[in-house]
Amino acid sequence: MQGLAVILFPVLLMLFALAMERVEFRLRRFSVRQQEVEEFLDQASHDEVAALAQEGFPNALDRFHLRRKGAAGNEPRPTGIHAVGSGQAG
Template sequence: MAAFLVLLFPLLLMVFALLMSRVEDRLRVATTTVTENEVEEFFDQAGPDDVNVLIREGWAGALDRFRLRRRPRARRARRG
């Protein structure tokens, strides 16, 4: 039984390391899509609903909603 555990542990450790590298890659991509300026602007202009979305859905959902809400203002400013 001990020999089986000795052989099985390194295999499980390698599988765990491979899975964690995939998770890390996904996190790295997710964090590079948000710039520091976007975070500052979000916190300066975010309302309670935006903060609730941030808590429920994370940065991706909150910034998508924030950008959609802000988009008509940018178009009006360009026209005027």
């Protein structure tokens, strides 16, 4: 019985390490860099801060990037059901 444990333990440990590596890779892909957070906090509009409070950081960051792309290309800002009006008291 001990011999079986000696053989199986390293194999199971390696499989666990490989599984955790895959999990870490997926988490790293979805993480936000510190530079993006600092840029958002420095330059976010009222609408984007409201989106952060209501919808979470990924959606607010998407709005921020859309606004920056729109300002660079002089495109109109997207509006829709989830748009938060500026000037509203929050």
